[in-house]
Amino acid sequence: MANILITGVAGFIGSHTAEFFLKEGHLVTGIDNFDPFYPRISKEKNLKLLLQNPNFNFHELDFNNAHLERELGKEFDGVIHLGAKAGVLPSIKNPNDYIKVNIQGTLNVLEFMNSIGCKKLIFASSSSVYGNMDIPFSESADVSTPISPYAFSKKSCELLTFNFHHLYNFDVINLRFFTVYGERQRPDLAIHKFVKAILNDEPITLYGKGDTARDYTYIADTVSGLFKAWSFLEQNTGIYENINLGNNKPISLLDLVKTIENQIGKKADIIYTDSKPGDVDITYANIQKASNILDYHPNFLFEEGISNFIKWFKDENKF
Numbered sequence: 001m002a003n004i005l006i007t008g009v010a011g012f013i014g015s016h017t018a019e020f021f022l023k024e025g026h027l028v029t030g031i032d033n034f035d036p037f038y039p040r041i042s043k044e045k046n047l048k049l050l051l052q053n054p055n056f057n058f059h060e061l062d063f064n065n066a067h068l069e070r071e072l073g074k075e076f077d078g079v080i081h082l083g084a085k086a087g088v089l090p091s092i093k094n095p096n097d098y099i100k101v102n103i104q105g106t107l108n109v110l111e112f113m114n115s116i117g118c119k120k121l122i123f124a125s126s127s128s129v130y131g132n133m134d135i136p137f138s139e140s141a142d143v144s145t146p147i148s149p150y151a152f153s154k155k156s157c158e159l160l161t162f163n164f165h166h167l168y169n170f171d172v173i174n175l176r177f178f179t180v181y182g183e184r185q186r187p188d189l190a191i192h193k194f195v196k197a198i199l200n201d202e203p204i205t206l207y208g209k210g211d212t213a214r215d216y217t218y219i220a221d222t223v224s225g226l227f228k229a230w231s232f233l234e235q236n237t238g239i240y241e242n243i244n245l246g247n248n249k250p251i252s253l254l255d256l257v258k259t260i261e262n263q264i265g266k267k268a269d270i271i272y273t274d275s276k277p278g279d280v281d282i283t284y285a286n287i288q289k290a291s292n293i294l295d296y297h298p299n300f301l302f303e304e305g306i307s308n309f310i311k312w313f314k315d316e317n318k319f
Helices: 012-023 040-048 068-072 088-093 095-116 149-168 190-199 219-235 253-264 288-294 302-317
Strands: 003-007 027-032 056-060 078-081 120-126 171-177 204-207 240-245 270-273
Touching: 003 012, 012 027, 012 040, 012 219, 027 040, 068 095, 078 095, 078 219, 088 095, 088 149, 095 120, 095 149, 120 149, 120 219, 149 171, 149 240, 171 219, 190 204, 190 253, 190 302, 204 253, 219 240, 219 288, 240 288, 253 302
Parallel strands: 003 027, 003 078, 027 056, 078 120, 120 171, 171 240, 204 270
Antiparallel strands: none
16 A cells, blocks of 8 residues: 555546545545636536545645645655646746746655655656657657747656656656546546537637647546556666657547537537647657556547546536
8 A cells, every 4th residue: 555645636637546546545645726727616526536535635735835744744655746737828828837837846846755755756747748740759759849838848847857866766757648538627628628519509619620630548548557657666666767648549630529529419510710829730649668668558449438528528517
């Protein structure tokens, strides 16, 4: 039984991760500051099931401001650092927040870990670090030319984690997530917005010609990969790895819309507009490294994941 600290625990990926680790018999302490990027009530719903588990302990605090050692104590076997400012376009509008929360905040978490002698870290990086480059994206690619402040902040954090690996013998896995979707997905993301709009007979907006593509990865596959990463860290030392956690099957924006239309049984009213600055044309994960090191193999078909999300959305919103 490990004692794990999860940052951003009230979020989409954080709450699913905490549930999985608790189900596997671990102790979980979660922190979240309920950043107003999306409504607090959604995050409180995410926490509801967790708070019923006696092995879960929650602290509402901001890792960018709080004295973590005083608030949380010293007894942690590892940290899963998921808390961050998310979103490409918002980062272009307000880059200072991303530098403060994602970079300075991550440094605060690392310094806290070092102060208590906790040396096992999983960091949530992003496929955004790749920008527009040859596909599929491989971890060996040069990612020194980020095309958004969000991507820059995530790459900067990967460098920070390497620094602590080098100086203080941290064991680190930076997981580069690829468009995670599923139940509880953030309301600002495409699948959530499209399902909501189509069910409410409202138009949806597609940026560009609808030919951009994303390597959509179902939440259960992502969390399974994350748990495998923890198991690998727990059993090994001298570790520093960047690992893609994707589905290895890009889906175009138009195919995403068609899939949702088919599952709901209703056509979308589509409005086309200009492409967004800082956005990438396609994300496509080479997952060979994840397979070799973590025995990671995504199991969920895209249509299955979309069906699960639509069912969850209808239940939540009483359709």
